[in-house]
Amino acid sequence: MHDIGLVNSEGAYPDPGASGSGYSQAVGPQLVLVVQDLVKQFKVGQGTITALQQVNLVLGEGEFLAIRGRSGAGKTTLLNLIAGLDDPTSGHVLLLGRDLSTLNERQRTELRRHELGFVFQSAHLFPSLTARENVEVPLRLARTEPAERSRRSHEALAMVGLAEREQHRAPELSGGEQQRVAIARALVHAPRLVLADEPTGNLDTHTGLSILDLMLSVAHQAGIAFIITTHDPQASAIADAIYDINDGVLTPGER
Numbered sequence: 001m002h003d004i005g006l007v008n009s010e011g012a013y014p015d016p017g018a019s020g021s022g023y024s025q026a027v028g029p030q031l032v033l034v035v036q037d038l039v040k041q042f043k044v045g046q047g048t049i050t051a052l053q054q055v056n057l058v059l060g061e062g063e064f065l066a067i068r069g070r071s072g073a074g075k076t077t078l079l080n081l082i083a084g085l086d087d088p089t090s091g092h093v094l095l096l097g098r099d100l101s102t103l104n105e106r107q108r109t110e111l112r113r114h115e116l117g118f119v120f121q122s123a124h125l126f127p128s129l130t131a132r133e134n135v136e137v138p139l140r141l142a143r144t145e146p147a148e149r150s151r152r153s154h155e156a157l158a159m160v161g162l163a164e165r166e167q168h169r170a171p172e173l174s175g176g177e178q179q180r181v182a183i184a185r186a187l188v189h190a191p192r193l194v195l196a197d198e199p200t201g202n203l204d205t206h207t208g209l210s211i212l213d214l215m216l217s218v219a220h221q222a223g224i225a226f227i228i229t230t231h232d233p234q235a236s237a238i239a240d241a242i243y244d245i246n247d248g249v250l251t252p253g254e255r
């Protein structure tokens, strides 16, 4: 099992390329994701919707990428394919050097569980659990032992600035704080890539910016790559790279 700590004793993240995760050997240290000529069509009734048209994308370690597009442009479809939650009509997704089309369901689940984190528009916290217990959920799924769970969830909450709130239940936290807990939950197993689908969509401008800044600093300091989809112009101002998606066509964007 993948067993890198969230932070090492120096307080810095371990070099994922040297972590022995097994996946990193298959690719150069820099490339987290390669998307090649990705096409996704959905059959609806007699017709076909082309949700993605020949999408190409490359993402390096610790890179923060924003994808802008109106509703229905294909953002969620693209993230689902990158996560291996759905199969493309044609084209390939290489995650940490592994072609998802060559992996079975169990292997994909393992890859997601260890190497990917997810953030959504809503925090989706369990209301009856504390912030700490919510953050521990992915570690329980990965059968991490209790002492390790406790250490990592505390570190992840500290990283998002919520160390003092770990005993609060979700309804006792503000919207921005709840989203921070969701980010801590996405980071607690030290993934290589976080997929965030409109993570600031439910937040006011000021809170949204603080969430974006948080994700950007995690990307750069911890070397965890992020792809966020957004309507938020603030995201394009801070991202390392920006793409626009229109009717399933992805093009490099301008600030």
Ligand SMILES: Nc1ncnc2c1ncn2[C@@H]1O[C@H](COP(=O)(O)OP(=O)(O)O)[C@@H](O)[C@H]1O
Pocket (backbone or CB within 6 Å): 042, 043, 044, 049, 050, 051, 069, 070, 071, 072, 073, 074, 075, 076, 077, 078
């Ligand atoms: N499971 C599905 N079945 C049929 N059409 C779908 C499905 N998922 C998405 N679509 C269509 O694909 C297009 C892109 O959707 P989506 O990726 O959800 O866009 P976005 O996230 O940018 O709002 C839309 O036209 C949508 O209706």
Ligand SMILES: [Mg+2]
Pocket (backbone or CB within 6 Å): 075, 076, 077, 197
């Ligand atoms: Mg969407």
